Amino acid sequence: MARQILKLNHISAKGLDRLPRDDYEIASEFTHPDAILLRSHKLSADDIPESVLAVARAGAGVNNIPVAECSSRGIPVFNTPGANANAVKELVAAGLLLGSRGIIEGIHYVNKLYGMTDMAELHRTLEAHKKEFKGGELVGKTLGVVGLGAIGSLVAEMALTLGMEVVGFDPALSVEAAWRLSSQVKRADTLSALFARSDYISLHMPVLDSTRGLVNAELLAVIKPGACLLNFARQEIVNEGALVDALNAGTLRKYIADFPAPQLIGRKDVILMPHIGASTEEAEDNCAIMAAEQLRDFLENGNIRNSVNFPNLSLERVSGCRLSVTNDNVPKILGSLLSILANENINVIDMLNKSRDEIAYNLIDIEGELTESVLDTMRALNGVVNVRLIGRCA
Numbered sequence: 199m200a201r202q203i204l205k206l207n208h209i210s211a212k213g214l215d216r217l218p219r220d221d222y223e224i225a226s227e228f229t230h231p232d233a234i235l236l237r238s239h240k241l242s243a244d245d246i247p248e249s250v251l252a253v254a255r256a257g258a259g260v261n262n263i264p265v266a267e268c269s270s271r272g273i274p275v276f277n278t279p280g281a282n283a284n285a286v287k288e289l290v291a292a293g294l295l296l297g298s299r300g301i302i303e304g305i306h307y308v309n310k311l312y313g314m315t316d317m318a319e320l321h322r323t324l325e326a327h328k329k330e331f332k333g334g335e336l337v338g339k340t341l342g343v344v345g346l347g348a349i350g351s352l353v354a355e356m357a358l359t360l361g362m363e364v365v366g367f368d369p370a371l372s373v374e375a376a377w378r379l380s381s382q383v384k385r386a387d388t389l390s391a392l393f394a395r396s397d398y399i400s401l402h403m404p405v406l407d408s409t410r411g412l413v414n415a416e417l418l419a420v421i422k423p424g425a426c427l428l429n430f431a432r433q434e435i436v437n438e439g440a441l442v443d444a445l446n447a448g449t450l451r452k453y454i455a456d457f458p459a460p461q462l463i464g465r466k467d468v469i470l471m472p473h474i475g476a477s478t479e480e481a482e483d484n485c486a487i488m489a490a491e492q493l494r495d496f497l498e499n500g501n502i503r504n505s506v507n508f509p510n511l512s513l514e515r516v517s518g519c520r521l522s523v524t525n526d527n528v529p530k531i532l533g534s535l536l537s538i539l540a541n542e543n544i545n546v547i548d549m550l551n552k553s554r555d556e557i558a559y560n561l562i563d564i565e566g567e568l569t570e571s572v573l574d575t576m577r578a579l580n581g582v583v584n585v586r587l588i589g590r591c592a
């Protein structure tokens with residue numbers, strides 16, 4: 199029977215093609231879907247039917263998904279790290295230019311001259327007014343990059359090629375991300391130090407309990423006067439009241455963001471875009487392909503790549519019959535599971551077990567006849583969250 203994928207946003211056809219139609223039905227409504235595929239759709243725990251085995255986000259941020267509830271139900275949540283990083287980097291480059299020159303105001307001014315037919319008069323008018331749109335150059339200015347992961351590291355690299363000084367802050371920088379980073383990126387010891395010395399500040403961290411409202415009045419009070427803040431990460435990271443106060447006071451010269459909010463729309467010192475950081479054909483394809491492939495590998499093999507709540511785990515198939523078991527990360531459960539199999543004369547050919555935080559996940563390749571009642575005995579074990587049989591046993 200075909201697996202059913204509940205698709206809650208537009209997902210690129212190139213990604214959907216990775217889920218062959220003979221084996222997968224994809225639609226925006228199903229009562230008992232096997233998995234959910236989405237982008238920015240706000241998913242609540244109540245929207246996730248009992249039948250769901252996995253949730254895949256074609257994108258980086260997972261703040262629209264109830265990850266903790268998924269974990270407690272044994273549902274892995276996947277994302278696509280890095281797949282849209284270049285798209286965001288390019289929009290940040292545009293943001294820096296829009297923040298440094300009177301580009302938007304200049305274009306707006308020229309459009310208002312529609313209907314002026316005399317070329318000489320048009321020329322005189324433009325030359326008289328162009329001083330109103332003067333800006334500054336980026337070269338030699340300092341960009342502070344907050345969060346040096348997939349996007350932040352590309353933004354830092356891009357700014358260096360524009361001749362900017364780059365200072366970075368990331369308290370949880372992974373070793374892999376550190377290797378990617380140019381040695382020309384200077385390290386700020388604190389966020390305040392970065393805010394105090396940067397002409398431009400670009401935010402690239404996820405929204406977490408620790409980052410929600412992190413850009414607050416205290417931080418904006420130490421900002422270098424005349425600085426420009428770019429937010430292509432998430433709205434929730436910036437405290438809106440404090441932001442408006444800093445703009446009104448003139449300490450913050452400009453706010454450029456991908457997340458419009460009612461009290462920011464229409465302000466001359468704010469440039470807002472409709473969450474288009476990842477809206478390029480290339481990024482949409484990359485994210486969709488990655489999300490679909492990860493989802494398929496999980497549904498068909500139980501393998502886990504790029505989950506935000508489960509351990510990464512991949513086991514080559516050596517038999518047609520595989521158990522995928524999620525349990526609480528406490529002692530003795532794996533032993534009990536293996537005893538149940540041994541009592542049934544079922545041979546374990548290969549297995550992998552990994553844990554992450556509260557969750558332990560196992561793939562067990564077996565040989566022998568496995569009945570539904572044996573599966574139920576495993577499911578009834580204290581601490582076992584779910585047991586799935588993948589493939590057919592001999």
Ligand SMILES: NC(=O)c1ccc[n+]([C@@H]2O[C@H](COP(=O)([O-])OP(=O)(O)OC[C@H]3O[C@@H](n4cnc5c(N)ncnc54)[C@H](O)[C@@H]3O)[C@@H](O)[C@H]2O)c1
Binds near residue numbers: 258402404432474
């Ligand atoms: N505008 C858009 O369309 C768009 C597109 C993609 C991603 N995003 C947002 O950008 C975020 C980052 O994406 P990414 O792909 O670079 O993710 P990533 O996981 O590769 O990098 C995030 C980095 O932030 C760091 N970090 C965590 N807490 C921090 C803190 N308190 N201060 C500074 N750094 C901190 C992490 O250590 C990590 O290195 C996503 O979570 C998402 O919210 C927006």
Ligand SMILES: O=C(O)CC[C@@H](O)C(=O)O
Binds near residue numbers: 238257258259477
């Ligand atoms: O899907 C999108 O359009 C935006 C995705 C972006 O916000 C992300 O977190 O990757």
